[in-house]
Amino acid sequence: MSERFLRALERITRVGGVRGAMLVTADDGLIIADASMEDVRGHAVAALASSLAKRFIRVSKAATLGSPQFLHLQAEHGTLVIVTAMNGVLVVTMGGSEMNVGLARLEMLRVAEVVV
Amino acid sequence: MTDDIEAKTEQLTRDPTSLVFLELGEALRRRGRLEAAVRVALTGVERHPDLLDAHDLYARVLADVGDFARARETWAGVLARDPRHLGALKGLGFLYYWAGDLDSALDHLEDALATDPTDQSVVQALMTVRAAAQEEPAQDTSDTEEPDPVFAGLDGAERGILLVDDRGRILGGRLQSLAGTDVSDRAAAYLAGATQEAERTARLLELGTWQSIVAEGQGGNIHVSAPTQTSLLLIVRDRGVPAGRLSMLAQRAAHAARRWLEGQQL
Numbered sequence: 001m002s003e004r005f006l007r008a009l010e011r012i013t014r015v016g017g018v019r020g021a022m023l024v025t026a027d028d029g030l031i032i033a034d035a036s037m038e039d040v041r042g043h044a045v046a047a048l049a050s051s052l053a054k055r056f057i058r059v060s061k062a063a064t065l066g067s068p069q070f071l072h073l074q075a076e077h078g079t080l081v082i083v084t085a086m087n088g089v090l091v092v093t094m095g096g097s098e099m100n101v102g103l104a105r106l107e108m109l110r111v112a113e114v115v116v
Numbered sequence: 117m118t119d120d121i122e123a124k125t126e127q128l129t130r131d132p133t134s135l136v137f138l139e140l141g142e143a144l145r146r147r148g149r150l151e152a153a154v155r156v157a158l159t160g161v162e163r164h165p166d167l168l169d170a171h172d173l174y175a176r177v178l179a180d181v182g183d184f185a186r187a188r189e190t191w192a193g194v195l196a197r198d199p200r201h202l203g204a205l206k207g208l209g210f211l212y213y214w215a216g217d218l219d220s221a222l223d224h225l226e227d228a229l230a231t232d233p234t235d236q237s238v239v240q241a242l243m244t245v246r247a248a249a250q251e252e253p254a255q256d257t258s259d260t261e262e263p264d265p266v267f268a269g270l271d272g273a274e275r276g277i278l279l280v281d282d283r284g285r286i287l288g289g290r291l292q293s294l295a296g297t298d299v300s301d302r303a304a305a306y307l308a309g310a311t312q313e314a315e316r317t318a319r320l321l322e323l324g325t326w327q328s329i330v331a332e333g334q335g336g337n338i339h340v341s342a343p344t345q346t347s348l349l350l351i352v353r354d355r356g357v358p359a360g361r362l363s364m365l366a367q368r369a370a371h372a373a374r375r376w377l378e379g380q381q382l
Contacts, residue, residue, distance in 0.1 A: 041321075048317040055306070055313045056331045059338065062302040063352055064293035066334035073314060076324030080317065094321065102183030103158075106151045 005033035008114045012091075012107045017099030019078075021108075023115060024050055024090045032089065032115075040094060045080070049092040053082050072101065081105065085112040121147065128156075133163065141173045145180055153177045168194045172203035184211055184360015200231045206238060209245070215364035216271060218249045264289055266376040270369055278350040279343070279373050284308030288376065291352060303350060310340060311348045328363065339366045343373040 005023055012021035013035050020036025022045065029050030034042045053071055060068045071082040079099050083091040091108045093099075124140040137160040144153035157174040164170045175190035188211050194204035205228035212221035222245055228238045266288030267273035277289035284304045291300045310329070318326035331338040332355070339351040339362045351366045 044320055048320060052313050052317050052329075055310050056329065056338070059303060059306045059310055059340075059350075060331050060333040062306050063291055063299055063333075063336070063338065063350075064295075064297075065336040065338065065352065068331035068333045068338070070330075070332040072328075072330045073317060073323075073326060074328045074330075075318040075326045078321070078323040080321065080323065100183075100186070102178055102181040102186065103154055106154065106181065110151075 002033050005111075005115065006035055008111045009033060009035035012093050012104055012111060015095075015100055015104045015107055017097075018093055018095040018104055020045065020095075021091070021093045021111075022046060023111075024092050026050060026053060026084065026088045026090050036094070045092060045094055049080060049082050049090060052080075053084065053090055070105065081108065083108040083112050085115050087115070089115050091115070121149075135164070135167075137163075138169055138173055141177065145177050150177060150181050154181065168198055168201055169203065172201065172207065175204070175207055179207065179211065179358075179360070182358045182360055184214075184358060185363065187211065187360070200227070202228055202231050202235065202238075205231060206235075206241070209238075209241060211360070213241075213245050213248070214358070214361040216361075216368070217364075218245055221245045222249065267369060267372050270372060271365070272351075272353065276352040277369050278303060278307075278352075280304045280307050280348050280350070282308060282311065282346045282348070287347065288373070289350075291350065307340070307348050307350060311342060314340070328366065330362065337362055339363060341366050341370055343370040344377055347373060347377060349373055 009021045012018055020040035022034040022036060022042060023032040024046040025032060029047040031042055031046045036042050056071055057067050069084050073080040078096050079101060081093045081101060081104060085091060091111050093104050093108055121143050124136050127136045128134055128140060137156050141153050141156040144156060154177050157177050160170040161174050171190055171194050175187045178187035178190060191204040191207045194201050205224045209221045209224035209228060212224060225238055225242045225245060229242060264273040266279055267277050274290055275292040278291045278300055279288040280286055284307055286300055286304050290298065291303050293299050314326045314329055318324065328339060328341040336352055336354045337357060341349050343349050349370055351362060351369060353362055
């Protein structure tokens with residue numbers, strides 16, 4: 001199972017600028033599968049991504065927009081992108097500021113379909 | 117069309133250096149096969165880095181997938197090498213139009229028309245932008261609601277822009293649900309925590325200062341940014357507004373917010 005997910009995640013990590021991609025449980029931020037570079041702190045990314053996703057689900061619902069399917073935090077030196085899959089799983093990708101977000105998003109959506 | 121795509125794909129497979137990738141990429145994006153179009157365009161750019169039409173194709177696909185910032189950057193790069201490149205002039209004209217910068221849109225489209233006066237798509241685009249430019253002041257004066265003190269004149273100021281302080285207190289703007297209910301207070305309550313969440317995430321992941329968060333929901337898209345250290349700006353638009361345009365709207369709203377906040381301190 002994990003091998004299949006890792007193969008799917010590797011499609012994301014081939015996108016330019018991506019430093020890590022992982023599958024994370026939305027509720028508690030636990031890593032299901034991780035394809036990140038060694039210097040990426042996977043558990044921190046997973047926990048923070050889960051927390052951020054939960055926060056913005058609340059904001060989005062308060063604005064009566066429903067649950068967000070895509071979240072993108074842009075920062076000075078990098079970016080964190082989260083796609084919510086159907087079964088309580090988050091596809092999380094982290095990269096440098098040069099990361100091709102459009103292409104990464106396409107690959108993340110493919111992975112989200114795989115994990116359903 | 118599918119046969120055409122297959123034929124071009126076969127042609128490109130037989131001869132990977134062929135320029136048929138330009139037609140193939142365009143056919144794929146017109147069919148909505150954006151993932152394949154991205155790959156074809158990227159491969160084309162890598163194989164033919166000096167071919168400006170390859171960069172133009174890539175920018176068009178980027179715009180289709182909503183990566184407006186990168187599309188703009190790519191087209192600007194094309195214009196730096198050829199200031200009369202028709203595709204780049206049209207593309208940037210389109211981006212500026214969607215961002216609400218009608219003057220810049222007109223500048224680029226007029227340059228495009230000067231480059232090729234027979235291009236009907238440019239003529240049509242110019243008519244659309246000129247009409248929008250004429251309507252703009254009329255829309256402002258016809259609004260019967262009391263203008264918002266912070267965002268007066270900005271599109272959606274009375275229903276889709278909210279400025280809150282670091283405690284979640286509303287400073288300006290208003291947020292309405294699709295049904296017209298005021299949901300400003302509810303959204304503002306969660307926004308105070310959102311900025312701390314964003315700061316913490318960016319700091320602990322060593323991403324530097326956070327700049328924006330975009331959330332695309334089933335009922336619309338959200339853009340959150342911090343105009344100042346003690347304020348947070350929320351922009352909401354329906355899903356039809358691409359993320360790139362949302363970002364440009366947010367920049368204009370953030371500018372208005374900073375100006376208003378500075379005025380409050382005087």
